[in-house]
Amino acid sequence: MFDALAERLEDAWKKIRGQDKISQSNITEALKEVRRALLEADVNLQVVKSFISEVEKAALGAEVISGVNPGQQFIKIVYDELVKVMGESNVPLALADKAPTVILMAGLQGAGKTTATAKLALYLRKEKRSCLMVATDVYRPAAINQLITLGQQINIPVFELGTEANPVEIAQKGVEKAKELNIDTVIIDTAGRLQIDESMMAELAQIKQKVKPDDTLLVVDAMTGQEAANLTRTFHEQIGITGAILSKLDGDTRGGAALSVRQISGQPIKFVGVGEKVEALQPFYPDRMASRILNMGDVLTLVEKAQEELDLADVEKMQNKILQAQFDFNDFLKQMKLLKNMGSLGGILKLIPGMGKLSGADIERGETELKRTEAMIGSMTSEERSNPDLLAKSPSRRRRIAKGSGHDESEVTKLIANFTRMRSMMQQMGQGRMPSMAGMPGMGGGGMFGGQAPQPGFRGYSAPSQKKTKKVKKKKGFGDL
Structure with a gap:
C-alpha cells in the first residue's frame, strides 16, 4: 500500500535536496510534485488544496534548524501535516458505563463488513474483553453461516435467529443474551446496503434506535479511494456514525481513502484491515501511517x-x-x-x-x-x-x-x-x-539467504486463554531525521 505515493513524494524531496534553505523558489517545484502525488493517490481535491496550502505556509515560516538540511526539514513539515489530516491521534472504541458495550457495524455490500466484525471481535478478545457477535443479515445468502464459521474459527459465540426473523428483533435479543451471559461487548453485523436503498437505510436506523450502540462503525473499502470519504459522510448524515474501519488496505490501494476520510466526513478512522486473515486488523494511528507513507517504517507496530x-x-x-x-x-x-x-x-x-x-x-x-x-x-x-x-x-x-x-x-x-x-x-x-x-549474514560473500532480502439459536464456543503481553507505550515526536 502507498508504494506509488511514496515514490512520487521521493521525487518531491529531490527538488530541494542540496539547497541551503527553504524558500518560495525552491519549494514551488517540490509542492507541485506533492500535489501531483496526492491527486494520483486519489486524495480528495479539497483535501489536496488545503494540504498544499498548509505545507507551504509552514515551510516558508519555518526557522532553519541547525544540523538539519532543508530537504529533511521539508519532509518533517509534510509528515506533520499528514498526521494532522488523518486525525493526529488514535481514537479508541467507546466503552459503556454499564455492560454490555454495543458496537453496530454498517457498510455497503462487498465492503468486507462481516469479516471485519469477526476481526474486531478477535482484537477485543486479545484486549481481555468477552464478545458476542450478532448476525442480523437475513438477506445475503449464507451471510449468517459465514459469521458462524468465523465464530468457530476464532472461538467467539454468535447469536442468530435464522433468516426469517426481523433484523431489529435479532439485534435486541442479541443484546439481551449478552446481558444474560455477562458478556461485556456485543458486535452487531448488519446487512450490506446501497446508499440509494432508502428502506435498508431506514432498517439500520431502526436497529440503532432500539439497541442504542456506543459505537457505530462504517466499514469502507479502501480501494474505492476518495469515494470512501464521501461514503462515510453520507452515512454519517443519514445514520450518524462514530468512526470508520478501512478494509483491504493491503490491496492495490493508492491511499486516497486514508488521507480523505477524516477531513471530508469529520469522523475518525478507528481500525484498518491489512490482510485476509482474521487476525489482520490494526488500530489506526495517524502518526504511524504517515511514517509508512514517507518510507520511514513503523517500528511500534512491528514490536x-x-x-x-x-x-x-x-x-x-x-x-x-x-x-x-x-x-x-x-x-x-x-x-x-x-x-x-x-x-x-x-x-x-x-x-x-x-x-x-x-x-x-x-x-x-x-x-x-x-x-x-x-x-x-x-x-x-x-x-x-x-x-x-x-x-x-x-x-x-x-x-x-x-x-x-x-x-x-x-x-x-x-x-x-x-x-x-x-x-x-x-x-x-x-x-x-x-x-x-x-x-554478517547477507554481507560480503553472501549470507544465510544468499545475500538477498534482509533476514529477519445460540451458538457458543469456549475461548482459549490468552497470554498477557507487555503493552508498548506510544512514543510522541517525529524522531530522528
Whole structure:
C-alpha cells in the first residue's frame, strides 16, 4: 500500500535536496510534485488544496534548524501535516458505563463488513474483553453461516435467529443474551446496503434506535479511494456514525481513502484491515501511517506484532542459548515460524525503517530463500538440527540432506557455514563485542539467504486463554531525521 505515493513524494524531496534553505523558489517545484502525488493517490481535491496550502505556509515560516538540511526539514513539515489530516491521534472504541458495550457495524455490500466484525471481535478478545457477535443479515445468502464459521474459527459465540426473523428483533435479543451471559461487548453485523436503498437505510436506523450502540462503525473499502470519504459522510448524515474501519488496505490501494476520510466526513478512522486473515486488523494511528507513507517504517507496530507471538520465557531461554553459542536449527525454525505468524515477509520489512524501498523482486527472492532454507532444515534428523556441528564434519550427511531437500550439496554446505558464522556473530554481540561485518549474514560473500532480502439459536464456543503481553507505550515526536 502507498508504494506509488511514496515514490512520487521521493521525487518531491529531490527538488530541494542540496539547497541551503527553504524558500518560495525552491519549494514551488517540490509542492507541485506533492500535489501531483496526492491527486494520483486519489486524495480528495479539497483535501489536496488545503494540504498544499498548509505545507507551504509552514515551510516558508519555518526557522532553519541547525544540523538539519532543508530537504529533511521539508519532509518533517509534510509528515506533520499528514498526521494532522488523518486525525493526529488514535481514537479508541467507546466503552459503556454499564455492560454490555454495543458496537453496530454498517457498510455497503462487498465492503468486507462481516469479516471485519469477526476481526474486531478477535482484537477485543486479545484486549481481555468477552464478545458476542450478532448476525442480523437475513438477506445475503449464507451471510449468517459465514459469521458462524468465523465464530468457530476464532472461538467467539454468535447469536442468530435464522433468516426469517426481523433484523431489529435479532439485534435486541442479541443484546439481551449478552446481558444474560455477562458478556461485556456485543458486535452487531448488519446487512450490506446501497446508499440509494432508502428502506435498508431506514432498517439500520431502526436497529440503532432500539439497541442504542456506543459505537457505530462504517466499514469502507479502501480501494474505492476518495469515494470512501464521501461514503462515510453520507452515512454519517443519514445514520450518524462514530468512526470508520478501512478494509483491504493491503490491496492495490493508492491511499486516497486514508488521507480523505477524516477531513471530508469529520469522523475518525478507528481500525484498518491489512490482510485476509482474521487476525489482520490494526488500530489506526495517524502518526504511524504517515511514517509508512514517507518510507520511514513503523517500528511500534512491528514490536506489537512480535509481542503478540512472543512468550517472555522463550525469549529469556533463547537469549541464554545465544550467549552460550547453543543456538541451533530448531531455534532457527522457531524464529521462522514466528516471522510467518507475524505476516508476510514483505509486510514486515515495510515496517522496518529503510526497508520500504525494497522491490517486489527482492522480497520475492527473500521469501524463496526462506522456503529453500526451511526445506533443507526439514531434511535434517532431529540430532542434526540440535547439533549443527555434526553437519560441518560430515560430507555424507550434507549429501543426504541435499538429496532429501532437492537442492545442491553446495547450497547445504553454504547454509551450514553461514549458520555457524551467524551463531558466532550473535554470541559476540550478546557479549558486547562488535563482530566483523564480513561475517554478517547477507554481507560480503553472501549470507544465510544468499545475500538477498534482509533476514529477519445460540451458538457458543469456549475461548482459549490468552497470554498477557507487555503493552508498548506510544512514543510522541517525529524522531530522528
